[in-house]
Amino acid sequence: MKLFSKAATGFFASQSLGGHLLRGAVAFTLLYWAIANQQAQPFTALLAGAGALLAMRGCPVCWTIGLFETVQQRFRRRGAPVPESSLTPHK
Numbered sequence: 694m695k696l697f698s699k700a701a702t703g704f705f706a707s708q709s710l711g712g713h714l715l716r717g718a719v720a721f722t723l724l725y726w727a728i729a730n731q732q733a734q735p736f737t738a739l740l741a742g743a744g745a746l747l748a749m750r751g752c753p754v755c756w757t758i759g760l761f762e763t764v765q766q767r768f769r770r771r772g773a774p775v776p777e778s779s780l781t782p783h784k
Contacts (some may be wrong), residue, residue: 704761713763720748
């Protein structure tokens with residue numbers, strides 16, 4: 694699935710910016726829930742924290758670095774020239 698797959702370049706980058714942001718939203722929601730419910734449901738809060746780390750592919754700093762790498766890749770693709778071989782029809 695391209696939405697959540699890792700990019701070929703960049704250590705933390707994703708192929709899709711939307712997928713990266715969606716993973717971050719899920720992870721930060723799980724972290725918020727885990728912190729808010731740590732007294733009432735400690736075991737479930739630990740599972741939610743582990744799920745957040747899994748969704749971020751590491752710590753929040755790793756996710757943020759991946760966000761910058763994903764945005765950088767997106768701008769590189771827009772500014773890159775189109776190769777001539779892709780403009781000519783294939784025989």
